[in-house]
Amino acid sequence: MKFIKNLLLLLVFIKCSLQQIQDPSFQRYCQRFNQPLTRYEIRSEGEAIPNPVGDRCTVSMDFPARDDKEAEIYCERWGMFVLVEAKADGNRVSCTYENVYECKDNFDQIRGMCYKKFHTLQNYTEAEEECKKSHAGAEILKLHSKHQSELLEAFFGDTLKMYFLQPDKTLEQSSQFVADESNDPNSNYVITYTYSIHYDVGPNTILKLNENVKAFAMCMYQPPETILSFAVKAKKLAKYYYPTQLVGAMGVWRTSSHYTPT
Numbered sequence: 051m052k053f054i055k056n057l058l059l060l061l062v063f064i065k066c067s068l069q070q071i072q073d074p075s076f077q078r079y080c081q082r083f084n085q086p087l088t089r090y091e092i093r094s095e096g097e098a099i100p101n102p103v104g105d106r107c108t109v110s111m112d113f114p115a116r117d118d119k120e121a122e123i124y125c126e127r128w129g130m131f132v133l134v135e136a137k138a139d140g141n142r143v144s145c146t147y148e149n150v151y152e153c154k155d156n157f158d159q160i161r162g163m164c165y166k167k168f169h170t171l172q173n174y175t176e177a178e179e180e181c182k183k184s185h186a187g188a189e190i191l192k193l194h195s196k197h198q199s200e201l202l203e204a205f206f207g208d209t210l211k212m213y214f215l216q217p218d219k220t221l222e223q224s225s226q227f228v229a230d231e232s233n234d235p236n237s238n239y240v241i242t243y244t245y246s247i248h249y250d251v252g253p254n255t256i257l258k259l260n261e262n263v264k265a266f267a268m269c270m271y272q273p274p275e276t277i278l279s280f281a282v283k284a285k286k287l288a289k290y291y292y293p294t295q296l297v298g299a300m301g302v303w304r305t306s307s308h309y310t311p312t
Contacts, residue, residue, distance in 0.1 A: 150278035177267035
């Protein structure tokens, strides 16, 4: 058995747009708290970008955090954008957020995704077409967690009555699997809302939604990566793995350097 020294250096290059990133939904978010927006200019192609920064604003929320760490947890949980800094301030917390994506066609950004609600009752097929027309790549909203629904409700208001569940499963809806929990404040698994009916079921339950039922459409799409979003992800990688260096409109980091037995 002999050992050959192999130096494995992985260079990861991601080309991102350097144009100014301005999302109207981020500005609206800041205005809801009556807070000004601080704009940061992204420098042009070819210049060094050691630490690109997006638009920011600081908002204040009611929460009696004991310290800055607890304030950070609260701001991270209820923030719609990238958290930069959190501070405890008596019975309130101060949260500074940064925008790193750009949603278009009147979509609102929440946690790196773009959402849009409509106010016309439609069946599933009509809602699906509405989403496709609203923006390239947009589709009917899919819920992945209760917290996601809580964020959407906090942002849009009474939106939970607008969710669609894709009717592509075979198990018919029945009292054995579906419970009407519309008056239960402790519901756990939000599957779909149709008008005022709240179906609350356990995990891994499959429902079939009547395609002829009409409700309000909620659409979503994934915005493209930007130099700012890449910088945020690169910093997270550097925190847990290896140092990261942004190079122009790209990034590079080392993933491994070791001996490999052969």
